[in-house]
Amino acid sequence: MIKPAKSGLKFIYWFAYYNLDSPSVRYRGKYPLDYLEKNYKINSRLIIPGYSISCIYKFISAFCSAFFFRRKNSMIVVQRINSNFIYARLLKLLVKLRPENTFYDLDDADYLVFPTQTIHFFLRNCSGVIVGSHELLKNLSGFNENILLNTSPTPDLKIVKEKKNQVFTIGWIGGFAGGHKQSLLEQFFPSLLNLPFPVQLVLLGVSSEAEQEFLREYFRDHKNVQLEIPADIDWKNEQNIQERISSFDIGIATLLDDELHRSKSAFKLKQYFNNGIPVLSSDIRENNLFVVNGINGFSCSGPDDFRKRIMEMHDLNEESFMKFSAGARESVTKFDLAAYSEILIAAKNNPLVADVSILQADPAFEN
Secondary structure (H helix, E strand, C coil): CCCCCCCCCCEEEEECCCCCCCHHHHHHHHHHHHHHHHHHCCEEEEECCCCCHHHHHHHHHHHHHHHHCCCCCEEEEEECCCCCCHHHHHHHHHHHHCCCCEEEEECCCHHHCCCCHHHHHHHHHCCEEEECCHHHHHHHCCCCCCEEECCCCECCCCCCCCCCCCCEEEEEECCCCCHHHHHHHHHHHHHHCCCCCCEEEEEECCCCHHHHHHHHHHCCCCCCEEEECCCCCCCCCHHHHHHHHCCCCEEEECCCCCHHHHCCCCHHHHHHHHCCCCEEEECCHHHHCCCCECCCEEEECCHHHHHHHHHHHHHCCHHHHHHHHHHHHHCHHHCEHHHHHHHHHHHCCCCCCCCHHHHHCCCCCCC
16 A cells, blocks of 8 residues: 655655665665655655766766756755765755755764765755764764654565574674674674584675685684685675575674764664564664563673573574564564655654654663
8 A cells, every 4th residue: 555655755866875785775775765666656766876877877867856956845865975076066066055855864973984074064064864873863963953863774575584493503794894893703703612512603794705714714623613604695685685694593783882883773683683583782772772682682791691692592492482583573663664764754844853762762862
């Protein structure tokens, strides 16, 4: 059934910062825009920056439409753009001269990694800012009075865990290099060493040969860990990604307790829950908004805690384990495409609308 857009929103110009290889572009841009068209009849243009003739033509066409002939009941979203090249400069012009219902979308602390001039411009000059986490909401509230939280969504393809594996399978997904590698080494990997039973460790997203060799060396003397590092991952094939995740018994979501990692939207955790996979996660605010200890997983404070929970989950009988899986699936309504779309729709003409249900779930939050 097609739902009417309550705000009268009919069209979205979405200017991405990168191509579809970026999870942010897929999960906050493409998948929601497809969902909005199918379920709300809200059309859109997803603009991918690039130097090909096709990319340039699509950008010029969308820019001219938004600048000179803007569609009625439309909104403009500028997603994570941080450069100062011509693509960014033209969008700055668009936002400056046509500011009505313009939004800067940010789901990572890019201002800690890239020069801040362009980021600050969009934060200050768009009519509203949409962020993916409480940490971003708190840290960026001084730039724009119209800032709202819209946690990153997952598309529900109804691919759900069916039964516990004979060899307990622990999975992780993401980009291994940088902070994620550090958090895994500090918080999780030590918990696997010398477990009194075999586990299969599946790592999705370790791309370089050097990192793969590092991991093989790390676990070489620990025969209880059967390491699997798939190399044939098509990140744009969402069906295949979810099928891989659904083969896990538990999913791991570690983060460092620093501003960069606190600003993330607990997305790994959501991917696991989406496919009925219980989670063991770092004890970080954004993770804790979604993890209900003993229902869909556990928050863990360090390697000893991770080890304790791994052993508990391993020892569960099938019935008890599947209750955790059901608990994971029941969490999905907090961050599915429907929830994300409702907030995006409400943003038009009312940028101060926030995700009240999630804010209330964290009484420690202060804007």
